[in-house]
Amino acid sequence: MSRESLSERVLALRAQREAAHRRRRIRMVTRRDGVRCVVDGRELLNFCSNDYLCLSQHPHMIAAMRDAADEGAGSTGSHLVCGHGAQHSALEAELADWLQAPRALLFGSGYMANLAVVQALLGAGDVCVQDKLNHASLIDAARLAGCTLKRYPHNDADAAERQLAAHPDGAALLASDGVFSMDGDVAPLRALAAIARDRQATLYIDDAHAVGVLGNVGRGSIDAAGLDADDVPLRLVTFGKALGSAGAAVVGDADLIAHLAEAARPYLYTTALPPAQAAATRAAVRIAQAGDDLRECLRINIERLKTGAQARGLALLASDTPIQPLLVGRDADALAMSEALEAQGYWVAAIRPPTVPEGSARLRITLSAAHDARQVDGLLDALSRACDAVTA
DSSP, X not given: OOXXXXXXXXXXXXXXXXHTTOOOOOOOEEEEETTEEEETTEEEEEOSOSOTTOOTTOHHHHHHHHHHGGGOSSOOSOIIIIIOOHHHHHHHHHHHHHXXXXXXXXXXXXXXXXXXXXXXXXXXXXXXXXXXXXXXXXHHHHHHHTSEEEEESTTOHHHHHHHHHTOOSSOEEEEEESBOTTTOOBOOHHHHHHHHHHTTOEEEEEOTTTTTTSSGGGOOXXXXXXXXXXTOSEEEEESSSTTOSOOEEEXXXXXXXXHHHHHOHHHHTSOOOOHHHHHHHHHHHHHHHTOHHHXXXXXXXXXXXXXXXXXTTOOBOSOSSSEEEEEEESHHHHHHHHHHHHHTTXXXXXXXXXXXXXXXXXXXXXXXXXXXXXXXXXHHHHXXXXXXXXXX
8 A cells, every 4th residue: 555645635635625615825915004905916995904903004113113123134043042132121021011910021923922831831740721712822732732631612611610620630721812813702801710719720811812902001801800910820912913013922920931931942942033023012012001092993993893783784793802703604605705895895804614613604804993984884884795695
């Protein structure tokens, strides 16, 4: 019997994805102007970006990056070798101060940060209890760590407690998204914090989609829930969402952070962010802290979309965040609706399994503080027409 070649396997897998309407393709953005962009040569209104405060093109961020460019195009090494500079140190201090935590540690991406936390803290004999709708990086992190991974039904805090109770030995990490990236709802953080405390587990919150958006001065879902660093010893902050930059940080307990810096492989064995990128993120942190006006614009847009969708009979999932998903069901229908929207000048991504559960393909609508009422209303009308076209 001959061995299957990887080329043959890949061709078969691609054919399967094509038949199931699950092929992905990379779109080329050649120009951005606020919420307008040119995609594959066509101008579209962007309703699929995570740039919730529209900071990615903010002149203060661009100026900060330009001013720091004299420090070099790259950091030239890992943080522990020669890559940690003044911009990195200042960013860590400013993040810790903003989020009222003892310490912060920078990473190249949120994915790498999640791998780092779980791999450095857990191993064989330990347990990681997670929400079933957590980001893929948290699930992958637990699998790579070699610990026992248990996943509870979405936002079911009682089930999380039962799973922790069933694994009383070894260390325990209770991990959840703060705002869920594909549903837009918020985790029951107060209940999870109480459970973690009662079951001697460490609570870790991936707050990628909440920092900058929720809480006092944009501190995120933990602050919005009335919790602090004592309740949530570790949290993930990503810079590529509301902060409009790139990279990530883990923020929290000083001893845990120090351990990550000494033992987490994704920190030890990767190059630090470019200094200019750290400088841009520092500017973003300052803008976000003072950005109550931006958050108010975002809140108004969210309410306008939700009210307009209800009036038009469009069944959005329950969410009060900038992530406003429209559940479609079949993969082919979600793709058809996305294409119908694009034909009308609106860019809304169709999200399909395995990113979301089977049978729950959707349009993931995301809002920005830079959208105006006319644009939101135009999207709503376009959504109605796209729904009619697909269901006709």
